[in-house]
Amino acid sequence: MIAFSCSVLFGLLLERIGAQRYVKNVRLKPATCCAGGEVVDKRSLPFRGKVKAAFAGAWGSLRPIMGYLLIGVALGAGIYGYMPQDFVMKIAGPDNPFAIPVAAVLGIPLYIRAETAIPIGLALMGKGMSIGAVIALIIGGAGMAIPEMTMLASIFKNRLVAMIVLVIFLTAVVSGYLFNILL
Secondary structure, three states: OHHHHHHHHHHHHHHHOOHHHHEOOOOOOOOEEEEOOEEEEHHHOOHHHHHHHHHHHHHHHHHHHHHHHHHHHHHHHHHHHHOOHHHHHHHHOOOOOOHHHHHHHHOHHHOOOHHHHHHHHHHHHHOOOOHHHHHHHHHHHHHOOHHHHHHHHHHEOHHHHHHHHHHHHHHHHHHHHHHHHHO
């Protein structure tokens, strides 16, 4: 609910300041593919051809971010299994007033997905991280991950990408502090 409210509020703010002028002029590709040198409408393909075209499209989207994905998963696994509890307590423990903003920034290279957020969050809370810092880490990691920012940079100008990063960072920090206050 907090992240949703921040999303709506910041979305209205970005619209109010005219951030849409920072959207690149992107042309969408038509739903066609090549078959033996000729252009074919994908909708007219048989089921097997549609499946083949879908897998080719999915691989084309996954391949450029595969390295970032593997790095993020490796970092997450390293934190999960090898990060010392004292280090977590020092950086993101309840006694550090900057734990939440630090956690939001640390989430960026981790590329935290919904499937991995709960186990990583539970492990970090078990090592002493506050729930607010975990929430900030998850929002920062899911929203500002390098692959997402790369994809956004392909359709938005740098100024709008920077605005989105700031919005996600502020959402993570506000959510983290509110979770610590409310729970």
